Amino acid sequence: MISKLVAQGVVGVLLASSTVAFAQDYPNRPIKMVVPFAAGGGADIVARAVAAPLAKRLGQPIVVDNKPGGGATLGADLVAKSSADGYTILYTTPGPQMTNPYLMSKLPYDPARDLVPVSSVAIVPNVLVVNKNVPARSVKEFIQFAKTNPGKVNYASAGIGASSHLAGELFKQSAGIHMVHIPYRGTGPALADLLSGEVQAAIDSIAVYKQHIDSGALKALGVATRQRSKALPNVPPIADELKGFDAAPVNYISVPAKTPQAIIDRLNTEINAVLQSTELQEQLATHGVIPQGGTQAEMVALVRSEAAKWKKVIEASGAKLD
Template structure:
């Protein structure tokens, strides 16, 4: 009996300590881990969100870039960090939605070790082709690819990258035989796309828009359900391929067992930041659409997106070492 009483008292004291910590949260700087190098799309959005979030929280939010392993290095670091709300991850589909199916083994459990706080943004992609390809619409491109199986190459920023999976999803949806050419980053892929070494890519509007505007590349469709304000004359791929959507979702997650009160506080402040007219204007210049959510909504989105990319990965045979 005494043992049970002591155990119960211990649990009560622990719960009270967690509650007190949550009430005082945050009392020191936060660390926002980004799984990519500085200067990339995710890093830019993470930094744009970190500054106003710090103002609301009353503590600095320090962006810490940890690229490597397709996002697994950063995800493992956050998954194993103390579950106190001071280590967050700004992430894209890789760590929880795609890598479990791209990699034979992960150093963390993608479902149990990380929990979402909020969706942050949708980063619209666009399907582009080299200007010399004899097509002007998506329908013409699909017909051309079907008439020339194996002769159209599509570029990506690397094996397992969102641009790779978007291309594989298009390949399966359109029923075309096109060949994946992986590069070490978007820059080299763009260079060969402009020179005509590869003919097609699906990647960030922000990356390709200057070359679309110059006429070097031709935009055939945006990879979102609706048109993008940056490319108002370009129809969604979904107009031709029903249900097609390959815009990578960006969101913030924390280690599992982070107190719910802390998650709720972060969610409230992140969503408030995303409603800021200044942030919306800043992100719109890059074609990024701020998009908040509840933790439950983001968890449901992770499940549905993981199921979608699992199917694409299994059919394509894509793998990461």
């Protein structure tokens, strides 16, 4: 019995030693960063902006691999089922781990067991905008307008389950108003109808709407972060009117479960170092994006708290992707 325990202990020590050695050698070949969205979109732009300096710090190329489809589940599933060695990582937004579990009846992976958050990367601020002909100049006035016109005010989104959809539902529930959701196949068609007046409002990325706000075609009523945005310094937070309102999606990195902690720690350290770069901060600022790193524990906690928040919103709205 004693010899058996000793043998097991020796095996455990050898396995632990080999894991440490493996992590110390990491990385020694190119890393694949899977982005579960099409090239050219907001997440893809930020992912590529971060991947270049991160590759320099890690000393290995980072290949951005776009795997769109299934509401971001295809790319997430690919990473979840990859080797847990740090060479396939997921650059993602709330869908795969925070919202899709409640929008879809079945996922091809377990978002809690198969993926492990590493670090937050950025916050992508949304802004509540209305067509220039809507008689409202503030969040308070828009809420009153919607209350006096129940069912006659509609808002556009990039599609069912998109952050622009869920932000609109959160706004409706927080303000106690009834707006009609008009889902589109992407931000482009939604923007076109918003500019023409076919729809009255939307809550989506500042980067999408800023030029139209600057031109006067759209009116910005409130940003969906709890603080003002440098991109729209004169626009107050929606939270000034609706206490605690926050609908700014986080971009973050996840890896397959069972990835050695030493590799997770290395990735977290280097991601946070990259986000301190003035050059990267200025680059992201042009898109209205706020770099935001943090510890792994903070990102794990954020996934849990955001999942709980959006679960309530989704269940109240009845939204489904399948």
